[in-house]
Amino acid sequence: MNAGKIWNIKRWWHLRKDDGAKTSVETDDLRQFKACCLLGAGGMGKTVELERLASGLPGVRVHRLADEGTSSSDLANSLKDISDGAQPGETILLDSLDEALIPIRNAGTAITKWLRNEKLAERGINLCISCRPGVWPPFVEDAIRTEFGNDATAIATLTPLDYVAVEAVLEAEAIDRAAFSNAVSVSGSDALAECPLTLKMLIRIFASEGDLPKRKTDVFKKAVRLMVMEDDERRDRGHVPDINFDRIRACAEAIACCLLTSGLRGVSQSSEPVAAMLDWEEVDSDNMRTIGVDQTSLNALSGSALSVSDQPRTFRFVHQQIAEYLAACRISKLPLHQIISLLASEEQGVLVIRGTLLEVAAFTASLNADFQVWLSDNDPVLVAHSDVANDELKKTVVHGLADRFRNQLLTDAQLYRSEIRLETLQYPDSESDIRDWLLCRKQSEADLISFAIRCVEDWKLAELDEELVDLAIDETAPYDCRRAALHALRAVGGPIAKKRLCSLSAL
Numbered sequence: 001m002n003a004g005k006i007w008n009i010k011r012w013w014h015l016r017k018d019d020g021a022k023t024s025v026e027t028d029d030l031r032q033f034k035a036c037c038l039l040g041a042g043g044m045g046k047t048v049e050l051e052r053l054a055s056g057l058p059g060v061r062v063h064r065l066a067d068e069g070t071s072s073s074d075l076a077n078s079l080k081d082i083s084d085g086a087q088p089g090e091t092i093l094l095d096s097l098d099e100a101l102i103p104i105r106n107a108g109t110a111i112t113k114w115l116r117n118e119k120l121a122e123r124g125i126n127l128c129i130s131c132r133p134g135v136w137p138p139f140v141e142d143a144i145r146t147e148f149g150n151d152a153t154a155i156a157t158l159t160p161l162d163y164v165a166v167e168a169v170l171e172a173e174a175i176d177r178a179a180f181s182n183a184v185s186v187s188g189s190d191a192l193a194e195c196p197l198t199l200k201m202l203i204r205i206f207a208s209e210g211d212l213p214k215r216k217t218d219v220f221k222k223a224v225r226l227m228v229m230e231d232d233e234r235r236d237r238g239h240v241p242d243i244n245f246d247r248i249r250a251c252a253e254a255i256a257c258c259l260l261t262s263g264l265r266g267v268s269q270s271s272e273p274v275a276a277m278l279d280w281e282e283v284d285s286d287n288m289r290t291i292g293v294d295q296t297s298l299n300a301l302s303g304s305a306l307s308v309s310d311q312p313r314t315f316r317f318v319h320q321q322i323a324e325y326l327a328a329c330r331i332s333k334l335p336l337h338q339i340i341s342l343l344a345s346e347e348q349g350v351l352v353i354r355g356t357l358l359e360v361a362a363f364t365a366s367l368n369a370d371f372q373v374w375l376s377d378n379d380p381v382l383v384a385h386s387d388v389a390n391d392e393l394k395k396t397v398v399h400g401l402a403d404r405f406r407n408q409l410l411t412d413a414q415l416y417r418s419e420i421r422l423e424t425l426q427y428p429d430s431e432s433d434i435r436d437w438l439l440c441r442k443q444s445e446a447d448l449i450s451f452a453i454r455c456v457e458d459w460k461l462a463e464l465d466e467e468l469v470d471l472a473i474d475e476t477a478p479y480d481c482r483r484a485a486l487h488a489l490r491a492v493g494g495p496i497a498k499k500r501l502c503s504l505s506a507l
Contacts, residue, residue, distance in 0.1 A: 007172060007196070009165040011049055013038075013156035027052050030128075030156060034121065035148040037141055038130040040158030041387040042321040042359060043197025046130045049158060050095055053128065059090030065100040065107065066265045067276055072106045079114040088124030097131035097140075099320060101263040101276060104355040108137035121148045133157060134385030135355055160194030173203050180206055187212040192219060197319055216390060217366050220325040224249065227305035227318075248300045249326075250292035255283075255301065256317065256326035260360055261342055266316030267298070277314055321359065321388070328363030336370045344379075353382050362386035365393050376400045384421045391427040398425050398455070402437060405448035412450035422458040431461055438467045446478040453484045457491055465493040 013030065015023050027049050030036050036053075040046040054060040061082065068078035086092055100107040111129070120127055127144065145153050161169070170177045184193050184202070189212050192198040201223035202212055208226055213219055228248050255267060258278060268277035283293060301307060302315040306322060309315045317323035331339055343361045344351040353361045353375070361382060365372040366389070376383065376397040383389045383397045401420075404410035437452035449471070456464050471477055472485040 007165075007169050009161070009168050011045065011165070012159045012162070014159055016155045016157070017150075024159070025156070028056065030154055031056055033154040034126050034152035035144050036128040036154045036156060037136070037144060038128065038156055038158065039133040039136055040130070041134075041195065042132055042324075043195050043319060043387070044158050044160070045196040046158055047095055048196070050093060050128065050130050054091070054093055057091045057126075059087060060093060061086060061090065062093045062095060064095045065097055068100070070101045070263055070276060072102055072110055075100065075102060075107060075110045076114065079110065080118070083114070083118040083120065083125065086120075086123075086125045091126040091128060092120070094127070094129040096320075097129055097137075098135050099265070099356075101265070101356075104135050104137060108140045111140055112143040115143045115147045119147075121152075132387065134387065135358060160191075161196065161199065162194075166193055166199065169199060170203075173207075175203055175206065179210075183210070183212045187214045189214065189219070192216060197321060215366075216388060217325070217363065220322070220363075224252075224306065224322070224326070243296055243300050247292065247297050248304065249329075251294075251297035251301050252306055252317075253326045253330035254288070254291045254293050255298075256323040257330045259317075260323060260327045260357060263356065266310075266314055267302070268314045269298070269302070270313040274311075274314055324359040324388075325363050327360050328367060331360065332364045332367035332371070336368075336374065339364060339368065339371050340374065351378055353379050358382055358386060359388050362389045362393065366390045372396055381420050384424050386424075389424075394425045394427040395430070395433075398427070398430070399433070402433075402448060402451060405451045406445065408444065408447065410447070412447045412454070415451065415454070422454055426455075426459040430455070430459065431463055434459075434461060435464060435467055438464065438471055441474065441477045443478050446481055449478065449481040450484055453481065453488050457488045460492055462492045462494055465489060468493065 011027050012024050013027065015025050017023075030038075030053055038046055038050060038053075040049075051062070054062055063078075063082055065075070068082075069075040082092055094111075097107060097111075098104065102110075115127075127148070129140075129144075141155060167177060170180055180203075183206055184190055189202060193202055198216070198219055201219050204226045205219065205222045206212055209222075213222060225245060228245050255278070259265065259267075262278075263276075264278050265276050266278070267280075267283060268274040269280050269283075271280065273279055282288070283298065284295070288294075302309070306318055307315040308318050317326070331342055334342070340351065343353055343357050343364065345354050346352075361371075361375060361379075365375045365383075372393055373396065376393065377400055380397045380401060383393055401410065401415070405412070434452050434455050437448055438456075440449050440452075453468070453471075455461070456468065468485040468489050472482050472489065474482070
């Protein structure tokens, strides 16, 4: 299976208006807008759809923000050069704000200043920018709406592959649809099959093994091996060095770790320096050889399906999320204090994960139990925004929040004002945990009860509607919690529970 293959399938976007209303449109429909903010989880296919969108626009200029400088001033200068060269009627496409080689807030600030100074709308220049939703800066969206106007601005989120699209992909790949669907159902990997990157991985694994793993990290682990071993034919022809998989993987993990922690995007084997690339002089050193990177393993990595080349004698990983997984594999083997020093930095006296390493941290947490506990205690916002956080990590975070509420270290009002998105933290069989918290009745437990009610609402746990009724009519429960339970019942209550609402008039 070709790692770079692009499927000819129809993709849909949820279009969010400034009043919060949503509608669905196809990629081609986005051309009617003067400015587009294209949001999508890692591996969801944003770059492919960005290129598809660009193919129908006149005078398109596509720029990967990872290539536009390694400092705020570099990015500001690059953006100025980009707009200086643009003509009326043309479109500037900025791909992957989340992959910019400076902190996401700094990159967003540079873009807002650029928008304010360059007056793109007045000059008749259109703009399109893509980003992962978890790190999308709201102030950039505000600046774009201010510049282009609400009606001319599209805030669009790429939706997962629907049933029709997955069926078309399986047919194109000559995969038995019934057998594959059964394997997905048995493994519980439905969500992975709705994302193009992981669907490709699942298809590779299914074609090789006939079944599928359940955990996302196991999908990546198996897919990485297959992406390397698929080069056996090329190795037999002498195009790829004949070395074992473990050496190539060790090299890949070390290179991915170096690139992501230093803000670089690839490796250059040229004698001349290449911007945003790890120079050959740095790679060809004793320090790198001690961690498994040498000329032979590097050549094998660059010739494998894990890598692609955009220019002569350079290569990068075929997808950012694969690099993030490989880096996490290496980092997760380190002692906890070293993991924290690599991935976190201090902001206002608190250690938080660096924005560009968000998914590396989430993968690392899924591979290292000690770091999982540290992350859930210190940066639950990251888990809520992550594309790769597993169910165990989500459960750890939710229980950590519940303990803070129980011990009165966190209030419901503080949670409401925070950036934690509860809807992304749902995990399997969470109902039993939430049910236990809904049974609390002490005034000192009011914030914990309110947290449980919010989980019911955000996770649409209609099976807990009877517990909400019991809470709402229990005069021993905190009054505000009773009212919150009543409000939640209107949203998630079933017919039987709603019938009991007539007894709540006293509230």
